[in-house]
Amino acid sequence: MSLVTDQALHLVPGYRLQWEKAQDMFVLLYPEGLIELNQSSAEILQVCDGANKLADIVQTLETKFETTGLENDIINFLNIALENGWITQSA
Amino acid sequence: MAGSLKAPSPPRWLLAELTYACPLQCPYCSNPLDYANFSDELNTEEWKRVLKQSRDMGAVQLGFSGGEPLVRKDLVELVDYSHELGYYTNLITSGYNMDEAKIIELKEAGLDHIQISLQASSQELNDFIAGAESFEHKKVVAKLIKKHGYPMVLCVVLHRQNIHQMKDILEMAIELGADFVELANTQYYGWAHHNRDQLMPTQEQLNTAEAIANEYQESQKGKMKIYYVVPDFFEGRPKACMNGWGTTFLTIAPDGLALPCHSARQLPNFDCPSVRDHSISEIWNESKAFNYFRGDDWMKEPCRSCPDKDKDFGGCHCQAFLLTGDAANADPVCNLSPQHHLVTDAIDQAAATSSEKPLVFRNSKNSKTF
Numbered sequence: 001m002s003l004v005t006d007q008a009l010h011l012v013p014g015y016r017l018q019w020e021k022a023q024d025m026f027v028l029l030y031p032e033g034l035i036e037l038n039q040s041s042a043e044i045l046q047v048c049d050g051a052n053k054l055a056d057i058v059q060t061l062e063t064k065f066e067t068t069g070l071e072n073d074i075i076n077f078l079n080i081a082l083e084n085g086w087i088t089q090s091a
Numbered sequence: 092m093a094g095s096l097k098a099p100s101p102p103r104w105l106l107a108e109l110t111y112a113c114p115l116q117c118p119y120c121s122n123p124l125d126y127a128n129f130s131d132e133l134n135t136e137e138w139k140r141v142l143k144q145s146r147d148m149g150a151v152q153l154g155f156s157g158g159e160p161l162v163r164k165d166l167v168e169l170v171d172y173s174h175e176l177g178y179y180t181n182l183i184t185s186g187y188n189m190d191e192a193k194i195i196e197l198k199e200a201g202l203d204h205i206q207i208s209l210q211a212s213s214q215e216l217n218d219f220i221a222g223a224e225s226f227e228h229k230k231v232v233a234k235l236i237k238k239h240g241y242p243m244v245l246c247v248v249l250h251r252q253n254i255h256q257m258k259d260i261l262e263m264a265i266e267l268g269a270d271f272v273e274l275a276n277t278q279y280y281g282w283a284h285h286n287r288d289q290l291m292p293t294q295e296q297l298n299t300a301e302a303i304a305n306e307y308q309e310s311q312k313g314k315m316k317i318y319y320v321v322p323d324f325f326e327g328r329p330k331a332c333m334n335g336w337g338t339t340f341l342t343i344a345p346d347g348l349a350l351p352c353h354s355a356r357q358l359p360n361f362d363c364p365s366v367r368d369h370s371i372s373e374i375w376n377e378s379k380a381f382n383y384f385r386g387d388d389w390m391k392e393p394c395r396s397c398p399d400k401d402k403d404f405g406g407c408h409c410q411a412f413l414l415t416g417d418a419a420n421a422d423p424v425c426n427l428s429p430q431h432h433l434v435t436d437a438i439d440q441a442a443a444t445s446s447e448k449p450l451v452f453r454n455s456k457n458s459k460t461f
Contacts, residue, residue, distance in 0.1 A: 014204060014242030014270065016179060022101050022149030029179035031204040031242050031271060034103060034152050085316060 010050035101149030116222025116452040119283035127458035144371035153178040174201025186232035206244040212259035245269035250290040276322035291441035329406025329422035336384035354409035
């Protein structure tokens with residue numbers, strides 16, 4: 001499954017993104033598993049809200065961090081997340 | 092023996108074995124053989140204290156297991172409380188005696204996921220292995236789990252008597268709508284260790300099964316995730332047991348004993364602490380049992396000088412104990428272990444075992460004989 005740019009992205013049902021105080025990080029939770037996320041992965045997953053498409057995600061994060069040129073990194077991460085079945089897309 | 096002095100990482104995974112009671116009798120059960128001796132279960136308030144203290148330390152994945160956790164009358168209350176604490180809650184069940192009302196009630200309490208086990212892909216074999224008529228009901232329950240929107244893991248423990256059903260098992264998983272399938276080759280602890288000769292598959296059976304699993308992993312990509320757990324007896328290198336002792340996993344047994352791994356109760360001289368006497372923080376940070384295999388100070392050769400020691404941590408200590416009598420020995424499934432022959436001998440011995448030799452089923456009557 002690879003990224004379709006004109007479809008919104010959201011977490012697969014049953015997956016949950018959660019801030020963990022004890023570990024000082026976001027984790028992605030799913031049946032019998034968890035993934036400890038670095039900051040950039042967590043930032044991207046937080047805006048995979050079922051409404052945002054690729055361009056919205058890039059724009060949101062570039063605005064938030066007052067920077068440009070994030071698109072390639074974001075695409076790479078989204079492809080990994082799609083491949084692993086953490087997120088999915090809908091028209 | 093002191094472990095590393097570095098502060099341990101917090102527990103991330105709490106396995107709450109609510110009860111050893113179970114209506115099924117699977118002969119590969121990982122519960123201790125003498126489980127019938129430990130009938131003084133934690134009460135609801137004690138469990139809540141364990142859940143709260145573990146969550147405060149950092150545990151976030153929570154498995155309700157057993158035995159059969161549905162036997163506990165306070166299961167819904169404990170799920171509700173755990174959900175409120177922010178756990179991701181997993182129910183690990185046989186599905187026996189589950190009905191739609193309970194599935195709905197658990198959903199409303201905030202249960203995140205249900206793992207249901209089947210013993211085989213045919214009624215006859217499933218009910219034989221389970222020691223109870225359960226196959227048709229389990230399938231109904233699996234469909235109800237999906238109907239009510241849970242993610243579902245379908246777990247099938249594999250062994251010599253069902254591994255030939257691999258293709259049918261996977262077709263059944265597709266039919267039932269499983270999101271994940273765990274094809275777990277039997278690990279030889281507890282009852283499985285006792286029945287090892289009758290359960291151990293042959294290399295040929297494993298090769299066939301693995302090829303089928305790989306084929307379905309490919310064809311089901313993006314639809315159903317298939318985990319095929321390779322049996323370590325045939326691997327040559329040990330598994331990284333529990334992701335490292337006392338680093339990630341905390342098991343609380345039905346009577347409140349805190350275990351670094353769910354088989355650790357059997358290890359002698361470990362003095363596993365009880366939540367009835369100590370807080371989770373004391374248990375995790377300070378107890379002898381949890382510090383025992385932290386770091387690598389405890390290692391003997393060939394582990395101590397092994398380049399893989401940070402990868403597999405010397406393998407499984409419970410297996411080392413069961414096979415060699417010393418939990419600090421290298422896990423003999425490792426082909427670098429001087430006692431690796433114990434594993435190859437076990438495979439040969441199982442292959443030479445007649446299919447007539449009866450399995451010893453897991454039930455209280457048999458348990459009391461150990």
